[in-house]
Structure formats: C-alpha cells, structure tokens
Amino acid sequence: MELQVTDVAFGGKGVARTNGKAAFVPYVIDGETVSASITREHKKFLEAELESIVTASPHRVEPRCPYFGRCGGCVYQHIDYEHQLALKWRQVKETLRRIGGLKEPPMRPLIPSPIEYEYRNRITVHVRDGVVGFFRRESNKLLDIERCPIALNEVNAQLAELREGRPRDGHYTLRAGVGSRVFTQANDAVAAAMLDLVDRLLGPATGTLIDTYCGAGFFSKRLRGRFGKVIGIDWDQHAIAVAREDANENEVYVAADVEAELGPRLRSIGPPSDEGNRAVIVDPPATGLNKTIVETLMEHQPTQLIYVSCNPATLARDLAVLKKSFGIDSITPLDMFPQTAEIECVAHLK
Ligand SMILES: C[S@@+](CC[C@H](N)C(=O)[O-])C[C@H]1O[C@@H](n2cnc3c(N)ncnc32)[C@H](O)[C@@H]1O
Structure with a gap:
C-alpha cells in the first residue's frame, strides 16, 4: 500500500497512518510517499517494510555503507546529517512531552558531531x-x-x-589508542563538547560534587579543580582503580552500587552551606535511574543535578518524578552517534 510518512519516531522508524492505525516503516523520511507492505499487524499499530519510494524527500542521500539496511547498527545513513539532527531534537522533545509530561521542555539546541562518519573510537x-x-x-x-x-x-x-x-x-x-577495559565515551569530539557543556552548566559551583556512575572519572577529572571535594561512585572495580591512579587529595572514588552509596554520602556531607553548594552528576546506563535513587535525590535535594542520559525514554520517565522536587533548567541533546538512532542528553536540574 501507499503510505504518507509524517514523522520519524525515536528508534528510527517512519510513522504513517492507515485505516486508523499507525504504521511503522524503517528507512523512510518524513514528507515521503512510499510503497510498503505490511509485515505484522498488532492491535494498535502495524509494522511495514519499504518496497519503493514514490516521492523522495529532499533530505534523502546515498548511504555510505554496503551493509546499511541489513546491519543492526545504523538507521539514518539515507538521511542528510542536518535532517538527522532536526529529527533527533524533535524526538527528544516529543518523548519528554509524552512520557515526561513536560508541556514545554526547556530544550537547548542539539550539539552535533563535527564528524559524521569515522568517529567511533x-x-x-x-x-x-x-x-x-x-x-x-x-x-x-x-x-x-x-x-x-x-x-x-x-x-x-x-x-x-x-x-x-x-x-x-x-x-x-x-x-583506538591504548586498550582499556573500562567504559569510555565513544565519540571523542562530542565527549569533549559534553564536558564543556556540563562545566558551563554547573557555573561557579564550588562545594562537593558527587559523580555517580563515574566510570574512570570522566566528569570528575575535568571538574575536580573547582570543587572542594569530589566523590566518584561506580561498581566497576577496574574503572575505580583507573580513577584512583591520578586522583588528587580532594578526590575519593568508591567501588559500590550507587543505590546503596548515594544516600549515605549525601547525608554525610549535610545540607548546602556557606562553604558551597552540592552538585550531583548521574550518568546511568540506558535503563535510567531506579526508584530508590530518584527518591534519594528528592529527599536530599542537591543544589544542582546533572542527568546525563543515553536514553530519552528513561530520562523522560525519571524527569516526570524528579520535576516534583527540582526545576528543570535545560535539556541539551548531543549527537554522540551520527547515523544511528542513539541520542545522548544532558539535563540540568536545580
Ligand atoms: C554510561 S557509563 C558512564 C561512565 C562515566 N560517567 C563516563 O562518562 O565515562 C555507566 C557506568 O555506570 C556503572 N554502573 C551501572 N550501574 C551501576 C550501579 N547500580 N552502581 C554503580 N555503578 C553502576 C557502570 O559500571 C558504568 O561505568
């Protein structure tokens, strides 16, 4: 059947409507008319496969990879980079509205990757x-x-x-480079832009920084110069050992579960005082924060909370709760993974 594609949803599939149901088609672009065949019918939506393009989008480009369409990695090589960025920005906004219940999410412009291919380290x-x-x-x-x-x-x-x-x-x-068994950011240029962003967002903060899910201290190492104390928490012992290698006197790295460690740490540093404020960074895996961690953050109310997320859906779910205790100052998407459906976001809460 012929379908009018109106949008591209988070995950990369085009959205069209037919017979009162949404149909999801991969490898298409909003604004295109395509011929597609329905492959699965669900109660509320249909899955379809692209047969041919009837009217192509001006954003359609030739994919550079011979495996594109078969490989599970990239989903956007057929879309020019500018439009990939516009789609990702919109997907974050829509997800925050739909799942996060944020009517007007305070979105900042998306930070693009200066390199569109050959970026993964x-x-x-x-x-x-x-x-x-x-x-x-x-x-x-x-x-x-x-x-x-x-x-x-x-x-x-x-x-x-x-x-x-x-x-x-x-x-x-x-x-690339020296081998390491611990987590590292996959796109060097965007990782550097993310550090600059977090640094800027924290402004003149000075007190204690708790860097949870800290890995080898990616954020702490950058910020340790301007906080009186930095506490990094990650359950990966190898990452904590790497973080400790060049730690200054004001840095402490703890190999522990964030769920067990964050509450006691926040309690021990006490309420915000004249010596400075308290900032917390959370950079969890794609599953986001669990209920206990969200509750701990709401109970102890750090002055600033930076939520680094690799999954807009779980970010939105967590912000829906956190917004009861925090003001959401800004949300900045970053394109850490051009050509793929992945979106990184930095949310700044106060
Ligand atoms: C997305 S990585 C972030 C690492 C670091 N912030 C960086 O930018 O390099 C997530 C980290 O969370 C850690 N992690 C996942 N679940 C955890 C938990 N419940 N407690 C402690 N660490 C956890 C992993 O070991 C991993 O290092």
Whole structure:
C-alpha cells in the first residue's frame, strides 16, 4: 500500500497512518510517499517494510555503507546529517512531552558531531562459527562485517587484524589508542563538547560534587579543580582503580552500587552551606535511574543535578518524578552517534 510518512519516531522508524492505525516503516523520511507492505499487524499499530519510494524527500542521500539496511547498527545513513539532527531534537522533545509530561521542555539546541562518519573510537564485534561482525537488524544472527564506516580507521585496522587471526567465538571490543577495559565515551569530539557543556552548566559551583556512575572519572577529572571535594561512585572495580591512579587529595572514588552509596554520602556531607553548594552528576546506563535513587535525590535535594542520559525514554520517565522536587533548567541533546538512532542528553536540574 501507499503510505504518507509524517514523522520519524525515536528508534528510527517512519510513522504513517492507515485505516486508523499507525504504521511503522524503517528507512523512510518524513514528507515521503512510499510503497510498503505490511509485515505484522498488532492491535494498535502495524509494522511495514519499504518496497519503493514514490516521492523522495529532499533530505534523502546515498548511504555510505554496503551493509546499511541489513546491519543492526545504523538507521539514518539515507538521511542528510542536518535532517538527522532536526529529527533527533524533535524526538527528544516529543518523548519528554509524552512520557515526561513536560508541556514545554526547556530544550537547548542539539550539539552535533563535527564528524559524521569515522568517529567511533571503539566497536564491539561478535564472532560465531567463523562469522565476524554485528547483529543483523532485529535478529540475533550475525552479519559478516569487513569494515565499519562509522568507526575510526585505526579501529577498522584492528578489525582486519582480528579477522585474519580467525578468532574464537565470543565478543571483542576493538579500541583506538591504548586498550582499556573500562567504559569510555565513544565519540571523542562530542565527549569533549559534553564536558564543556556540563562545566558551563554547573557555573561557579564550588562545594562537593558527587559523580555517580563515574566510570574512570570522566566528569570528575575535568571538574575536580573547582570543587572542594569530589566523590566518584561506580561498581566497576577496574574503572575505580583507573580513577584512583591520578586522583588528587580532594578526590575519593568508591567501588559500590550507587543505590546503596548515594544516600549515605549525601547525608554525610549535610545540607548546602556557606562553604558551597552540592552538585550531583548521574550518568546511568540506558535503563535510567531506579526508584530508590530518584527518591534519594528528592529527599536530599542537591543544589544542582546533572542527568546525563543515553536514553530519552528513561530520562523522560525519571524527569516526570524528579520535576516534583527540582526545576528543570535545560535539556541539551548531543549527537554522540551520527547515523544511528542513539541520542545522548544532558539535563540540568536545580
Ligand atoms: C554510561 S557509563 C558512564 C561512565 C562515566 N560517567 C563516563 O562518562 O565515562 C555507566 C557506568 O555506570 C556503572 N554502573 C551501572 N550501574 C551501576 C550501579 N547500580 N552502581 C554503580 N555503578 C553502576 C557502570 O559500571 C558504568 O561505568
């Protein structure tokens, strides 16, 4: 059937309406008319696959990767970069409205990636029965990958080397630069922009900073110079060991579950005082914050809260609760992962 695509939803699928139901079609662009076939019918929506483009969007471009459409990684290579950014910004806003109940989310302009391809400083590939690659789209089968155009050349050189060595079944994380087993941000230029942003948002804060889900201290290391004390919490012992290696006297790194550690730490530093305010950074995995952590933050009310999120849906869910105790000052999306559906956000609460 012919469908008019009106939007592209978070996750990358185009949205159209037919027979009173929403239909979701991958690899299309808002404004396009496409011919698609329905592949699954659910109670409230339909899933469809693109057959052909009837009227193309002016934003349509040629994907650069031969695996695009089959690989589970990228979903936007057929859309020019400017429009990818516009879509992601809108997706964040809509998610905050729909799930977060924020009527007018205080959105700031999206921070783009200066590099649209060849930006990833690490990839994880899987090996099974001689196939070395990524998972296929919506499948647990592997697609053999010789080169990933969103990864840095150095990472692709490692992939070539791995392939030549006929590796055993398993997962392999390939990284540019010195190898490390701990979490690191995947796009160096956007990671640097994110640090600048968080630094700017915190303004002249001076008291105690609690950096939760701190990893190897990505945020703490940048901010330690202007806080009297910095406490980093992460349950990854290796990351905490790396963070401790070059710690100054005012930095403490604790290997613990944030859920157990945050309350006691906030309690021990007491209420905001003349010596300065209290800032908390949370940078949780895609699942967001659990109820206990949200409650702890609401009970202890740090002066400033920076919520770094890699999932707008869980960010919106958590802000729906946090907004009862905090003012939401700004939300800034960042494009850490061009060509993919992923969106990073930094929310600033006071
Ligand atoms: C998105 S990474 C952020 C790391 C760091 N902020 C950075 O930018 O490099 C999430 C981190 O949360 C940690 N983590 C996940 N769940 C946790 C929990 N319940 N308690 C403590 N750390 C946790 C992981 O070990 C990981 O280092």
